[in-house]
Amino acid sequence: MDLTLSEEHEALRATVEDFARKEVAPVIGEFYERGEFPYDLVARMGAMGLFGLPIGEEYGGMGGDYFALCLALEELARVDSSVAITLEAGVSLGAMPIYRFGTEEQKRRWLPELAAGEKLGAFGLTEPGGGSDAGATRTTARLDGDEWVINGSKAFITNSGTDITSVVAVTAITGESGGRKEISAIMVPAGTPGFRVSQKYSKVGWSASDTRELFFDDCRVPAANLVGERGRGYAQFLSILDEGRVAIAALSVGLAQGCVDESLRYAREREAFGQAIGSYQAIQFKIADMEARAHTARLAYYAAAAKMLRGEPFKKEAAIAKLVASNAAMDNARDATQIFGGYGFMNEYPVGRFYRDAKILEIGEGTSEVQRMLIARQLGL
Numbered sequence: 001m002d003l004t005l006s007e008e009h010e011a012l013r014a015t016v017e018d019f020a021r022k023e024v025a026p027v028i029g030e031f032y033e034r035g036e037f038p039y040d041l042v043a044r045m046g047a048m049g050l051f052g053l054p055i056g057e058e059y060g061g062m063g064g065d066y067f068a069l070c071l072a073l074e075e076l077a078r079v080d081s082s083v084a085i086t087l088e089a090g091v092s093l094g095a096m097p098i099y100r101f102g103t104e105e106q107k108r109r110w111l112p113e114l115a116a117g118e119k120l121g122a123f124g125l126t127e128p129g130g131g132s133d134a135g136a137t138r139t140t141a142r143l144d145g146d147e148w149v150i151n152g153s154k155a156f157i158t159n160s161g162t163d164i165t166s167v168v169a170v171t172a173i174t175g176e177s178g179g180r181k182e183i184s185a186i187m188v189p190a191g192t193p194g195f196r197v198s199q200k201y202s203k204v205g206w207s208a209s210d211t212r213e214l215f216f217d218d219c220r221v222p223a224a225n226l227v228g229e230r231g232r233g234y235a236q237f238l239s240i241l242d243e244g245r246v247a248i249a250a251l252s253v254g255l256a257q258g259c260v261d262e263s264l265r266y267a268r269e270r271e272a273f274g275q276a277i278g279s280y281q282a283i284q285f286k287i288a289d290m291e292a293r294a295h296t297a298r299l300a301y302y303a304a305a306a307k308m309l310r311g312e313p314f315k316k317e318a319a320i321a322k323l324v325a326s327n328a329a330m331d332n333a334r335d336a337t338q339i340f341g342g343y344g345f346m347n348e349y350p351v352g353r354f355y356r357d358a359k360i361l362e363i364g365e366g367t368s369e370v371q372r373m374l375i376a377r378q379l380g381l
Helices: 007-034 039-047 066-076 081-101 105-116 231-267 280-310 315-345 351-364 367-378
Strands: 119-124 140-144 147-158 165-175 179-188 195-197 212-220
Touching: 007 039, 007 066, 007 081, 007 351, 039 081, 039 105, 039 140, 039 315, 066 231, 066 280, 081 105, 081 147, 081 351, 105 119, 105 165, 105 351, 105 367, 140 231, 147 165, 147 179, 165 212, 165 231, 179 231, 179 351, 212 315, 231 280, 231 315, 231 351, 315 351, 315 367
Parallel strands: 119 165, 140 165
Antiparallel strands: 140 147, 147 212, 165 179, 195 212
């Protein structure tokens, strides 16, 4: 099995790596400390075509594949996770529901500006009382003539309140069928009366990304904003989450590898007891373990992406990749902080951001516990 990147994928990876090193790394720390969304960096990512990587050219995208998006996410996250999650959520959670399940009219209306990075989309699934129990949706949408009337709230929604957010895909109960809740997905444009976003959350990490709570109070949108089949919204979003878990795994690998990058540099420069700390076996072994984790996690998401692109079932592989990679990110962030010692606790060093950013990777888009549950189910337990 050849794991060598194709010429096109390697060119993309190198381009994003160069952008991350030269344009993101020098400035992102200031945005992070201010809790400020980096609009200019996002615009440049859009100009590079990153938001349109897996979207067809007929809708303004690059016509690439989902693996290309994963490679871009890994390289961005080696430097900073806030810009990486903005891209991940904008594409896999914001644009892909429309691309996968939308009508031709919906695709023509929303995808070109989303693919160009001129606007951002969001994915409204999680609710304040739901968390991992995504099926416990309480938000409702009733059909009144040719409009959906939506009431409820969503929590922890990325890209939902920026100045360039254009639309949010929302799951809502639209009725009952056979005694079970009928959950559908509906597109809600930003600025729709009755749709309100909260102030940004005060977060432990991802401080330069946008995350908010959403509220719907008799919010009316056209009936034509239904995405896919009525009553299939939950199933649609679960399939979107399978893809998203591969993307989050790639982002996690980037953070894990970034910890190796920073630790190597510091171990060569920092001296203690008369020599570089990298000459001590304790540090060498720690960095070797970090590299092994990142390498193993990369193989896991490559394998999941390969099955996805072949059109084969990949739910188990996506869960494995997400579980392994998020664990690697958390473990590497902890070890990198230890290698840096007191400086690792200072926000002026990237590993301080990495440590703060890593934990959410074990929670978002399915907790580690949920991934283990999915893996067990796929094994027939």
